[in-house]
Every structure is written in C-alpha cells, then in structure tokens.
Amino acid sequence: MFELTAQPIDSTALSARLAAPEAGALTTFEGRVRNHHLGLPVTKLEYEAFDDLARLEGEAIVSETERLYPGSKVLCVHRTGSLTIGEAAVWIGVASAHRQAGFAACRHVIEELKLRLPVWKKEHHPGGAAEWVNCTAEAAARPAGDDFHARQAALPEVGAAGQEKLASARVLVVGVGGLGCPAALYLAGSGIGRLTLVDGGRVERSNLHRQILFTTAEIGAPKALAAAARLRRHNASLQVTSQESDLTPQNARTLVAGQDVVLDCTDNFTSRFLLHDTCLALGVPLVQAAVHRFEGTLDVFRSGAGGCLHCQWPDRQPGELDTAGTCAGGPVFGPAVGVLGVMQAAEAIKLLLGLEGDAPRQTRLVNLLDGSQLSVERSARPDCPVCSRLDQLQAARPVAVTDTGLFVAAAGVKALGAAAQTIYLTEPGEPVQAGRESVPAQDLPKLRELAAAGPLVLTCRFGVRSAALARLLRAEGVAHVFALTQT
C-alpha cells in the first residue's frame, strides 16, 4: 500500500500495520531531511507532490515490488508539506518470511521512488534563499563528464559517435535465462538506449548457478521483472521494459517490429524458428545462441548474408529437432551459457556499430571442455523455401509501419501524422526553453486537452516522467499518446 500524507510519519504505528504471524522479518527504511545538499547548508525542505500521478506511480511501485518478492507485504508513506531537519520524508516497511527478500524489496522501493515518484522538494538555505531540487534528476542524472562508458568510448572502433549510436538503439532479448542474463547485463553496461526483456518464467533455485541477474531473494519472482529491476540499478540511463510472457505467434511481430537487433536466448526450436522467421520477415538482425552442457553454438542472421535457419535445417520441423536435441532442464555447465550469452551481447553491439565483419555468414562452435573453437561458413541454399522467396514472405505478411507501443523514436513522430504535437514536460524550477513547446508536468488538464486535439508525444529531461504520464493518459482511455524515446 502507498500513501501520501501531510502529517508527521509515525514509524511505530506504521510498523504495527505490518504485523503478521507468518512474517519473520520486518525491514524498514526511513529517508530523512538532512542539513546539507551539494555542499550548501539546508534549514528545511518543502515537498510538493503531483497527487494523481504520485499515487498511481507509488501504488505501481509497491505492487511491482510485491510481485518481485512473492509473499512480502509492502507499506510506503511519503510526506508532503514543510519538513524540518531530521524529520522523516519517506518511510518504507516490508514484512516478509525471510530477511533476503525484505532487504531487497526495501531497496527496490526506494530506488524506484527516487526514479519515478513525481514529488519535488524545495530547499531552504540560511538567509531565506530557496530553490527547487528535482529528486528524479538526482537519481537519473548523468553529471557532466560522466565516465560510465568512457573506457568503451575510448576504443577507436567505438568513439563518441558509436556511443551515441548505442544510446539510440533498441534491443530485444527473448528468454532471460542462462544466455539472456549475461547478454542483457553486458548490453546494459554498454549504454544501449532501450532494452526489452521477454520471459514468462519465474526464478527457481536451480537457475541461480548460471542466471546471474538473480539471487535467492528473487526466487519465485517473474524473471523479466526481476531482471529489469536489476539492470536499471546497474545503469540508470537504460530504459528497460519487461514483458512477462513467453514468445508466441500472437506477440512475436509486435515485439520484433522497431527493434535494431534481436537476441534469441530461448531454449527450444519452436521459439527459435518463430523468432527467426519474424526477424527475417521484418528485416531485423538476429543473434542466436544455444548450449548443450559444455558446448555452444552462435549464429548471426541478417537478411541477405549466409542464408537462414531453414537453409541449415531443410525440411525439418522444430518439434523433431527439440525431441532429438538437448532437452530443457538438462545438465548445463554455468560458464558455457555465460560465455555464449556474453558473445551474443558482443555480436549485437558489433552489429549496432557496423563492426560485425564475417559473423553474419558463420556458425561458431565453442567447446568449454577442451577449449576449442571452430567457425563454420554458412551459405544460402538457392532452393531454400523461405529465404530464397523472401519477397513473397514479406508480401504475404505486410510489415507494420507504425509502432502502436507506448514509445516512439524521434524519427517515428512524423508517421503519427501532421497533427502530432511534441510537448516537453517541465519539472518545478526547470526553466522553459524558448522554441520548445512546454507544459508543466503537473498540468494534467492541459495535457488531456492537448491529447484530445490529436496525437501527443511527451518528452522530458530523463524520459521517466513523460513515460509515466503517457501511461496515465493511456489508462484514462487516450489512445494517441506516446513517450519519446530518449537518445
């Protein structure tokens, strides 16, 4: 449960509300007003919340945390109004069976609040001066001269231009298991702009020796959600979306459309063929890996180079390959999926930077037991019933030109029509820039009015507030509201 209050926080009373006989742990966090900020003395703070959105986001964070840590119960209260030094501004309590989930859930709530909750604070300094401080900005800020990616951008093959390319890239990872975990972690570290994680499974104890994004605290949690939370903590500039369902013929095209690269980290041929065929039809490069015990294979598929998956398995059905090949749930050497997953991330980053070389024409075979590696050259079969007739495949299933998802890239705004308006949301205290259509983030009536007039694209300094408001307006039934992808 999430609450906003103008009254002083009574931690004893709040703790009592979480009393439960099955809870062996109560973990609490209290955020207090301190007497300094960025080297300046502070005498008091004023908190102002954007009520409608704050309650919605607060509840969303709490329910997401309870799903992430099954069996835990979360209570979170945030203050508004004027607070003096030492007063509690936010209180979070988690009742859980064991301590691991309690600490992890508490940490998750405060990190997400800092990032997403539309609450602003005004700092008062001695002598009467006061200024607005943006909590979101503090959490997501990339300070000038940020060196998060500096050692990568220093590579001549990457450079500042390459780093910009990565920041505007969209990557889809299907399957967040032994391959998907390390792949997604390295993609997040590399500075990819948007990452979408797809997995309908939940974390199990027997996953933990190789699925390195998860700990014992996440056992039972939806994998996509747990991985997204972990990656957001790793790199705050990453926009990560989680889809808690498996890849299906119904959702494949929607997921793949608009992506720059797709990673196949699934564990069966049915999913592999579906993802491969969807990527082929939509012209999106695919990086596929698979592991059997100590050994793995890596393939990069890109239309027009080295043939397709059907060239390798002519006349074979996914079902018979699954039956004959490795079975899910079999023995697996943890470092084998680790190495192959990291290789997938490497190939994806290289594709985005134009460094892929011969990879799209090869199968790489890796053996971690004897240390051998072998590249096998692929070529298209002239009589391949799929890739030799790609035009027909694409014509039969026309490619959607507009992404009906929440996010739209700057280049895609035109496709929304001439009436589409892009609005920059300003936070309290943020100056309005000339030549940019701006609306205060809290002015919901004005945003509703603009959305009624035609397609509305929202943007803001970090992309957090604009996405939350676009979601809020969608929930109210406004169809043509979008959040601009941050580059």
Added chain:
Amino acid sequence: MAGATRQIHIRFFAILREQAGCSTVTLETAVANPLALYAELQGKFPGLTFPVALLRVSCNERYADPAVPLAAGDRVVFIPPVAGG
C-alpha cells in the same frame, strides 16, 4: 566402394561427442561421402545412435551436403541440433 583409402579428420560436437566418447578421430577410410562416413563411425562407436537425418555436416569449415564427395585430408564435423539456453 572398394576405392583407395585416405585419411579423413572427424570432429564430434555436443551430444555426438558424448555418444562417441571423444571429440576428434582420424580415420583411414574409403567411404564416398559424410553420410557413409557416419555409418562407418556408428560401426566403430556403438554408442553413436543419433539419427543422421537430424545432423548438420560441415566439410572443411563450410556447411556441406551429406552426399558431397570426400577427398584426402578433409575435415568433417558432425553437428547435432542444440537448443539449450
């Protein structure tokens, strides 16, 4: 099929390596192509039961048709379907 014999270098991948019990083997053989080679290997390694119809074959580091003629010194890799992740 009574032609002269020559050396063929074979590598097994994944489940085939486990069934054969070794990663590599060099054979002095007269077989015409990878398909016949696999049959001969199955005679040598009784554990090698994986159906040939579900294998990919690489010859000298290129995917090849199982019926492609073999020459002295060729390097053949048998690659089964692998899907774990």
